[in-house]
Amino acid sequence: MEDAEWECTVEAPVNIALVKYWGKRDSELILPYNDSVSLTLDEEKLGTRTTVRYSASYEEDSLVLNGKPTVISSRLSNVIEEIRRAFRKQAVRIKMNAQDLMSMSRYRFRIETNNKMPTAAGLASSASGMACITFALCTALGITESVDMSELARLGSGSACRSIHGGLVQWEAGKEEDGSDSLAKQIYPASTWPELKFIVLVVDGEKKKVGSTEGMQRSMATSEYMLLRPKQCKDRIQEVCWAFQAKLFPALAEVIIKDSNTLHAICRDSYPPVNYLTRTSEALIDFVHRLNEALGDVCVAYTFDAGPNCFVIFEEKHESLLMWLLLHTFIENDVIDPTIHRQPKWDDDELAKYTAIIDEFSNYRNSVKSYYETTVGSGPKVVNAPRLI
Numbered sequence: 001m002e003d004a005e006w007e008c009t010v011e012a013p014v015n016i017a018l019v020k021y022w023g024k025r026d027s028e029l030i031l032p033y034n035d036s037v038s039l040t041l042d043e044e045k046l047g048t049r050t051t052v053r054y055s056a057s058y059e060e061d062s063l064v065l066n067g068k069p070t071v072i073s074s075r076l077s078n079v080i081e082e083i084r085r086a087f088r089k090q091a092v093r094i095k096m097n098a099q100d101l102m103s104m105s106r107y108r109f110r111i112e113t114n115n116k117m118p119t120a121a122g123l124a125s126s127a128s129g130m131a132c133i134t135f136a137l138c139t140a141l142g143i144t145e146s147v148d149m150s151e152l153a154r155l156g157s158g159s160a161c162r163s164i165h166g167g168l169v170q171w172e173a174g175k176e177e178d179g180s181d182s183l184a185k186q187i188y189p190a191s192t193w194p195e196l197k198f199i200v201l202v203v204d205g206e207k208k209k210v211g212s213t214e215g216m217q218r219s220m221a222t223s224e225y226m227l228l229r230p231k232q233c234k235d236r237i238q239e240v241c242w243a244f245q246a247k248l249f250p251a252l253a254e255v256i257i258k259d260s261n262t263l264h265a266i267c268r269d270s271y272p273p274v275n276y277l278t279r280t281s282e283a284l285i286d287f288v289h290r291l292n293e294a295l296g297d298v299c300v301a302y303t304f305d306a307g308p309n310c311f312v313i314f315e316e317k318h319e320s321l322l323m324w325l326l327l328h329t330f331i332e333n334d335v336i337d338p339t340i341h342r343q344p345k346w347d348d349d350e351l352a353k354y355t356a357i358i359d360e361f362s363n364y365r366n367s368v369k370s371y372y373e374t375t376v377g378s379g380p381k382v383v384n385a386p387r388l389i
């Protein structure tokens with residue numbers, strides 16, 4: 001059966017860091033300088049789908065990314081080699097018969113992977129992309145249960161290790177030189193807080209100028225603020241876990257907002273400075289603070305990764321108000337659907353308050369080109385289990 005061809009399809013989600021990973025203690029093994037914590041989003045809208053065909057008769061590994069044949073990067077090639085190594089170890093452990101071991105070790109992979117959102121636009125497509133390929137190859141080789149896939153995905157892109165799990169996920173920086181303790185673990189499942197919602201506002205869907213790998217390298221080399229990060233992140237992660245478990249949104253939101261602001265302050269403090277935020281991003285920050293002031297509590301949080309797009313986090317009960325305001329300020333007008341988006345019922349005071357906010361941000365009308373609404377998700381899933389083709 002040397003020329004048998006197999007196929008499987010999987011999906012993996014984007015994750016959004018609440019306490020950010022920024023800086024590496026080892027660039028080769030992609031070991032982070034600080035712990036981080038994230039929420040995995042529902043893969044339905046923000047995620048990646050990968051189909052892998054594999055056979056011992058294929059001559060080499062290949063990759064088609066978003067429909068285009070693409071050279072396999074050295075990072076991805078590390079991931080593939082590590083997965084092969086993990087498979088061989090596992091095969092020896094379970095005493096797989098020699099013929100199967102020989103044939104499966106010779107599998108070459110034709111990887112076809114598609115992001116559901118703009119690639120490299122600060123929507124964490126590298127996280128879902130690398131997690132998805134890792135999950136697909138481990139599914140193909142039947143080792144999803146016997147290896148720590150977060151360790152393998154990490155070699156492709158640091159933040160990818162967190163997309164291996166659903167819900168609230170922590171990635172520990174670890175101390176070991178070989179990275180064996182730098183793993184991502186689920187802290188709480190997605191079902192803990194189903195009322196949590198996200199709106200991702202796409203400010204600029206273009207490829208960013210300074211990638212996160214380069215940006216964090218620059219910060220490590222030049223920003224003294226980085227020295228505060230390891231301890232600061234540990235403390236903030238504790239607060240996030242506590243607030244998440246108790247479902248205390250204002251406490252959670254405050255940490256999220258502060259950590260996003262810290263990341264971008266560090267970027268500006270780096271030399272030469274890196275600025276990922278645009279005027280629209282800055283206006284969205286002001287908008288969220290204005291809205292929280294009007295609501296009398298921290299009911300809405302924002303966070304930005306290495307890009308201008310805004311991840312807005314809130315509880316379901318504030319959804320219609322938030323959507324209404326965004327649709328009348330930042331989001332392109334032509335997406336308003338009067339059958340879905342109705343003005344919430346307001347008394348006179350509320351009407352005055354919210355109309356004032358709409359007026360204040362009227363200059364930014366149409367500056368958000370598209371948006372995605374989503375929830376917390378439960379992690380990668382198999383769409384089609386391995387089958388002969």
Ligand code: DP6
Nearest residue numbers: 017020021157158159212213305306
């Ligand atoms: C700002 O995982 O893209 O999104 O490990 O070099 O591939 P590499 O970097 P990457 O960095 C993501 C940084 C961030 C924050 C975060 O996701 O924690």
